[in-house]
Amino acid sequence: MEKGLKGRNIVIGVTGSIACYKALDLIKEFRKKGANVYVIMTYGASQLVPVRDFEKAANEVRTHTFDPGIDYRNYIRKNKPMNHISFADIADLFLICPATANSIGKMAHGIADDLLTTSILATLAPVVIAPAMNVKMWNNAIVQENVQKLRKAGMLFIDPEYGDLACGYKGIGRLANTEKIGEYIETIALKRKTLEGKKIIVTAGATSEEIDPVRVITNKSSGKMGTYIAEEAFLRGADVTLIRGTNSVEPKIQMKDIKINTAKELFNEVKRNIKNADILIHAAAVSDFYVSRKKNGKIKSGQTLALELNPTTKILENIKKLNKKIKLVGFKAEYRVSEKELVKRAFSLLKDADANFIVANDVGKKGRGFDADTNEVFIVDKRGRAEHIGLRDKRVIAAKILDNIA
Numbered sequence: 001m002e003k004g005l006k007g008r009n010i011v012i013g014v015t016g017s018i019a020c021y022k023a024l025d026l027i028k029e030f031r032k033k034g035a036n037v038y039v040i041m042t043y044g045a046s047q048l049v050p051v052r053d054f055e056k057a058a059n060e061v062r063t064h065t066f067d068p069g070i071d072y073r074n075y076i077r078k079n080k081p082m083n084h085i086s087f088a089d090i091a092d093l094f095l096i097c098p099a100t101a102n103s104i105g106k107m108a109h110g111i112a113d114d115l116l117t118t119s120i121l122a123t124l125a126p127v128v129i130a131p132a133m134n135v136k137m138w139n140n141a142i143v144q145e146n147v148q149k150l151r152k153a154g155m156l157f158i159d160p161e162y163g164d165l166a167c168g169y170k171g172i173g174r175l176a177n178t179e180k181i182g183e184y185i186e187t188i189a190l191k192r193k194t195l196e197g198k199k200i201i202v203t204a205g206a207t208s209e210e211i212d213p214v215r216v217i218t219n220k221s222s223g224k225m226g227t228y229i230a231e232e233a234f235l236r237g238a239d240v241t242l243i244r245g246t247n248s249v250e251p252k253i254q255m256k257d258i259k260i261n262t263a264k265e266l267f268n269e270v271k272r273n274i275k276n277a278d279i280l281i282h283a284a285a286v287s288d289f290y291v292s293r294k295k296n297g298k299i300k301s302g303q304t305l306a307l308e309l310n311p312t313t314k315i316l317e318n319i320k321k322l323n324k325k326i327k328l329v330g331f332k333a334e335y336r337v338s339e340k341e342l343v344k345r346a347f348s349l350l351k352d353a354d355a356n357f358i359v360a361n362d363v364g365k366k367g368r369g370f371d372a373d374t375n376e377v378f379i380v381d382k383r384g385r386a387e388h389i390g391l392r393d394k395r396v397i398a399a400k401i402l403d404n405i406a
């Protein structure tokens with residue numbers, strides 16, 4: 001058995017959902033993989049599954065904030081660890097599984113009226129929430145608002161799945177597959193700390209240049225690649241600043257998120273943030289041109305129009321002048337060229353920009369580049385070597401790029 005989680009402290013909050021017995025499988029799996037698993041059960045959970053079952057599976061189980069016969073003097077005189085924060089402090093990762101609508105609502109409002117919700121407020125560990133509830137509860141506008149609020153606060157969700165629910169309904173609300181939850185937790189627990197303390201800037205998406213107040217020249221970039229890299233870097237513990245085009249996909253994780261329109265705005269934001277940055281990953285598709293004489297009023301339709309375009313500043317080539325020590329990763333999109341030519345052009349850009357890596361792709365091929373969910377890339381390094389990553393999900397490619405940097 002691979003001990004992939006050896007020595008990690010995973011705290012699992014179990015709340016009063018009918019699915020709470022499923023957390024037992026996860027506890028056993030995490031412990032098999034070497035983790036220490038600490039459980040906090042809500043009163044609701046303790047009514048549905050015997051606490052004893054969890055005590056048998058986990059390293060330790062707690063159900064109460066206040067021990068019977070608690071005496072404040074013991075805490076003051078003897079420096080006794082305090083129940084309400086001790087799990088919060090030791091956690092490398094907090095998982096709430098299953099999470100009820102009630103506990104989600106309490107967390108979204110900063111309520112701390114039991115050991116679980118108190119510990120959540122007191123932890124600095126990443127919090128992953130796996131909800132389970134009746135479909136109507138899940139779709140309830142208040143529950144959804146609470147979920148959004150927690151996402152914005154940086155909590156990660158493993159969304160419930162569609163299927164037959166224990167309450168007899170069919171719909172979204174089933175606890176996500178426990179294998180999937182286990183894999184997700186393992187990935188986060190293992191990745192955490194690999195980029196801790198690193199300040200990373202990621203640019204993403206398309207820039208747009210105004211022709212007049214209502215029309216723009218832009219490109220087809222969705223911002224997925226850059227946004228996924230930013231999320232992945234965040235999960236690895238980096239301090240991430242994402243600078244992205246206004247039409248790019250929304251990051252699912254709350255981080256420093258700056259929106260820009262033009263190439264010039266993008267460059268200004270890079271300059272503003274680059275001083276203490278360790279790594280810059282420039283995945284944005286920056287316009288090569290801007291309209292030289294932008295009109296202040298809306299241009300009338302029904303006439304021939306000639307636009308004069310001027311070249312924008314090449315951002316990648318100017319980064320090292322702003323911060324000599326920064327690790328720099330650029331992207332090179334080409335349209336229908338041979339693989340050899342693609343790598344050659346990427347290497348030439350790498351030298352021009354003094355970059356550490358250039359990620360090159362051919363956007364002329366199906367399923368690669370701009371708006372796709374997948375991509376095929378070559379990661380070219382300073383020696384001109386190219387690592388080929390065949391057609392894969394952009395999240396996998398994001399992870400590979402960060403592996404190379406680390």
Ligand SMILES: Cc1cc2nc3c(=O)[nH]c(=O)nc-3n(C[C@H](O)[C@H](O)[C@H](O)COP(=O)(O)O)c2cc1C
Pocket residue numbers: 014015016017018019042043044045099100101102103104132133134137
């Ligand atoms: C048999 C049973 C099953 C329940 N299943 C769920 C559930 O899956 N999801 C949910 O949000 N609430 C469920 N509830 C309701 C919660 O237990 C209730 O809202 C409780 O106050 C939750 O408290 P807690 O979040 O502190 O555990 C269930 C209740 C019962 C009696």
